[in-house]
Amino acid sequence: MDEQKSNCEENDSEPTDDSASAHQSISLQGSPRVSPAAADKSGSNTASSSTPECIRACALCNCVDRSLLGQRELRHFRSSSERPTNKPSAFPLPQPGNDDLSSIGFSDSSCLTALFDDSGCWVHHWCAVWSDGVKQTEDEELEDVDKAVISGTQRLCEYCKRLGASIQCHVEGCSRFYHFPCSAASGSFQSMKQLVLLCPEHIDKAEELGEEAWCAVCDSVGELTELLFCTGCGLHYHASCLEIGATPIQRAGWQCPECKVCQTCQPGEDSKMLVCDACDKGYHTFCLQPAMDSLPSDPWKCRRCRVCMECGVRGLMLPGSAQWFENYNMCEECQQHRSSVCCVCSKAANPSVGLQCCGICR
Structure with missing residues (x-):
């Protein structure tokens, strides 16, 4: 049998205990924000289990500091005189996003008031810089970020249809707003030099930006809808020029070949970099748990991108030692069930009647 399986676990495919403790914060308005990693690693809610750690998350995109979606570092911005005075919500803040779009x-x-602490709010660098109404001073300080947060909580993102959208399409009269990760996932055009976003409806306007809309490989505009935006250097690449896809999960937080770093430890040892076949993000073989001795010859998927096509369980919900089959599309439990039950009558195998295995799908 030639089922593909892997026992790899990426220790930065999700916020880790170490990163959570490094950015631990006091719960806001009495409603702690629980790290998804803490929930995944706890196993079960027993009486002996400790209280999950609270971690900071962006007041616009709701992702944690070490997000994989290209927002850069989480920064604290002081509040102006227009700090919200709403009464605290009876409902707790949602758990921080786990980099799932x-x-x-x-x-x-x-939950507006719960997004602010005593002195301000926490927002990712790019979420703040790109936000409508945010000003940059001569010493590169950002102003009115808190106002963008207040406005964003009233705006729906055109892509995900959730609140917190603060980046508007640059075309006059267009009312589309996006979260920073969603702007890339939607296929919008982004100009890092001019901080201009053009929604898919107005992406043709990108040609007016000249060389900034050119692909770094073929030096031409080509098909604008196929351009990928690197969140590291700001250059654009045609997906076809790199022979990769252009799915939403690949677009969000995408890094070009020159900027791509390990999502666990950042730069270094590029020769031992594994690139996920689904999201195109990189991981060192020695940063995985357990570590891998060499690069696999078959396509590989990180834990975040593994989803069982039978039961729908995601890789992050299973331990790192769990085996996967069918190009990481079949979890271990479903594979065992498939091999012991007839696909026609759904009856379990017995000693008197053997099961015939398909040579293609097993």
Whole structure:
């Protein structure tokens, strides 16, 4: 049998205990924000288990500091005189997003006051810089970030339909707003030099930006909808020029070949970099748990991108030692069930009647 399987676990495919403790914060408004990693690693809610750690998350995209979606570092911005005075919500803040595009932003604006601490709010660098109304001073300080947060909690993202959107399409009269990760996932055009975003409806306007809209490989505009935006250097690449896809999960937080770093330890040892076949993000073989001795010859997926096509379980919900089959599309439990039950009558195998195995799908 030639099933593909892997026992790898990426220790930075999710916020780790170490990173959570490095950015631990006091719970806001009495409603602690629980790290998804703490929930995954706890195993079960027993009486002896300790209280999950609270971690800071962006007040716009709701992702943690070490996000994989290209927002850069989490920064603290002081509040102006227009700090929200709403009464605290009876509902707790949602758990910080786990870099899944479906968990970006907020579903309810009632948590506005809980997004601010005594002196201000926490926002990712790029989420703040790109936000509508934010000004940059001569000494490169950012102003009115808190105002962008207040406005963002009232705006739905055009892509994910959740609140917290603060980046508007540059075309006059266009009312589309996005979260920073969603702007890339939607296929919008982004100019890092001019901090200009053009939604998919107005992406043709990118040609007016000249060389900034050129692909770094073929030096031409080509098909604008196929351009990938590097969150590291700001250059654009046609997906076809790199022979990769252009799915939303690949676009969000994408790094070009020159900027790509390990999502666990950052720069270094590029020769031992594994690149996920689904999201195109890199991981060192020695940063995985357990570590790998060499680069695999078959396509490889990180834990975040493993989803069982039978039961729907995601890789992050299973221990790192769990085996995967069918190009990481079948979890170990479903594979065992498939090999012991007839696909026609759904009856289990017995000693008197053997099961025939398909040579293609097993």
